[in-house]
Amino acid sequence: MRVTTGSVLRTDDRMFRVTVNAFGVGPQRRAQRSLVVPAERLQALMQTIALSGGRIEAVTAIDAGTTVDASPAPSPTPKTDAVPSKPVAVSASHAQVPVNLYKPKDPFVGTVTENYSLLAEGAIGRVNHITFDLSGGDPQLHYVEGQSIGIIPDGEDANGKPHKLRLYSIASTRHGDDMADHTVSLCVRQLQYEKDGETVNGVCSTFLCDIEPGAKVRITGPVGKEMLLPEDEEANVIMLATGTGIAPMRTYLRRMFEPSERETNGWHFRGKAWLFMGAPTTANLLYDADFEHYQREFPDNFRYTKAISREQQNAKGGRMYIQDRVSENAEEIFAWIENPKTHVYMCGLRGMEPGIDEAMTAAAAAKGLDWSELRPQLKKAERWHVETY
Numbered sequence: 001m002r003v004t005t006g007s008v009l010r011t012d013d014r015m016f017r018v019t020v021n022a023f024g025v026g027p028q029r030r031a032q033r034s035l036v037v038p039a040e041r042l043q044a045l046m047q048t049i050a051l052s053g054g055r056i057e058a059v060t061a062i063d064a065g066t067t068v069d070a071s072p073a074p075s076p077t078p079k080t081d082a083v084p085s086k087p088v089a090v091s092a093s094h095a096q097v098p099v100n101l102y103k104p105k106d107p108f109v110g111t112v113t114e115n116y117s118l119l120a121e122g123a124i125g126r127v128n129h130i131t132f133d134l135s136g137g138d139p140q141l142h143y144v145e146g147q148s149i150g151i152i153p154d155g156e157d158a159n160g161k162p163h164k165l166r167l168y169s170i171a172s173t174r175h176g177d178d179m180a181d182h183t184v185s186l187c188v189r190q191l192q193y194e195k196d197g198e199t200v201n202g203v204c205s206t207f208l209c210d211i212e213p214g215a216k217v218r219i220t221g222p223v224g225k226e227m228l229l230p231e232d233e234e235a236n237v238i239m240l241a242t243g244t245g246i247a248p249m250r251t252y253l254r255r256m257f258e259p260s261e262r263e264t265n266g267w268h269f270r271g272k273a274w275l276f277m278g279a280p281t282t283a284n285l286l287y288d289a290d291f292e293h294y295q296r297e298f299p300d301n302f303r304y305t306k307a308i309s310r311e312q313q314n315a316k317g318g319r320m321y322i323q324d325r326v327s328e329n330a331e332e333i334f335a336w337i338e339n340p341k342t343h344v345y346m347c348g349l350r351g352m353e354p355g356i357d358e359a360m361t362a363a364a365a366a367k368g369l370d371w372s373e374l375r376p377q378l379k380k381a382e383r384w385h386v387e388t389y
């Protein structure tokens, strides 16, 4: 099989700094402020500023350092071409994906806006959806689908040192769940294990699952370029997720199928997406109702296959794991992979990798292919994306 490089990334990833007077409420309105936005939000921001009577002093393309417009007050219906008509010396590539806007030594302090359980009654463990308000930073903490952020939990470790950050995959699109462009959501499972007869709670996951709206949290990042979505609106996307590994997949699926996203993001997905989701019980499925809904609304574009290990049986009568679903659908999965527009994403606990590898090895062998040769080729072509932890 020939492996072809898929075009990875991303429409217009330029960032702009808008310097504005008389914008906002209260004391903010008196101060000159600087707002950083991605190119695709620039027009909307300028409209908001104009409608609220604000005055734009300058629009600067970040990195390029070029002031592209030091205009008087904008007209109530500014056009994007009022902004840079000359090309800014930044090309859309991985280099434009935001990375480490906030570092551990000087983290952004976000505010929790909501924290609720994603599990149904009878589920095993604890998994929460937690949202943080990111507004007010300079630069604004922004991100794209497939990235992670770091959380520094409050308190100190056993040696009296501040806790180190833990990474969490972002579960919201770049626009945030409320489409306001200044929130980020996570999907966090509380780590719990038994040691010497006692239950040990993971430091950061417990901190996050217990946190109350209004609390301040130190956030770093964003980081990660492994799990970025292809730019191609006709790409095919196979997603293999277990547990909280669903977080990046939720961002992709919202970007593809959530009505408010489709209206706003200017990315009109026309390819096919196939989600394989592994969970121990039905009550542990995460965001299941949303995915069922997308499947009903977009039957030609989205397929949703579940492996519920403690409730379903595989062909051998054992527990149904995600790799069993991969084996069952191997022929079709390989037919998809033969298409150079297909990308595969895997996310979840590290333990899922050998099972998937085994299933892919058997499926490849059935087609006379050697998976140990094929996988590195797919990886090199940026079509095989793995983030396990």
Ligand SMILES: Cc1cc2nc3c(=O)[nH]c(=O)nc-3n(C[C@H](O)[C@H](O)[C@H](O)COP(=O)(O)OP(=O)(O)OC[C@H]3O[C@@H](n4cnc5c(N)ncnc54)[C@H](O)[C@@H]3O)c2cc1C
Binding pocket: 148, 166, 167, 168, 169, 170, 187, 188, 189, 190, 191, 193, 194, 195, 201, 202, 203, 204, 205, 206, 244, 245, 247, 387, 388, 389
């Ligand atoms: C790129 C990336 C993305 C991630 N995304 C997510 C996500 O979306 N959601 C999510 O919930 N998590 C995610 N994680 C995991 C997350 O970063 C933390 O590792 C996790 O929340 C545990 O942190 P903690 O502080 O609660 O646990 P800690 O207090 O740090 O405890 C973890 C340590 O406990 C020990 N330990 C763990 N299990 C056992 C056991 N069974 N027996 C004995 N010792 C044990 C190990 O030494 C382990 O290092 C991600 C990790 C990475 C690297």
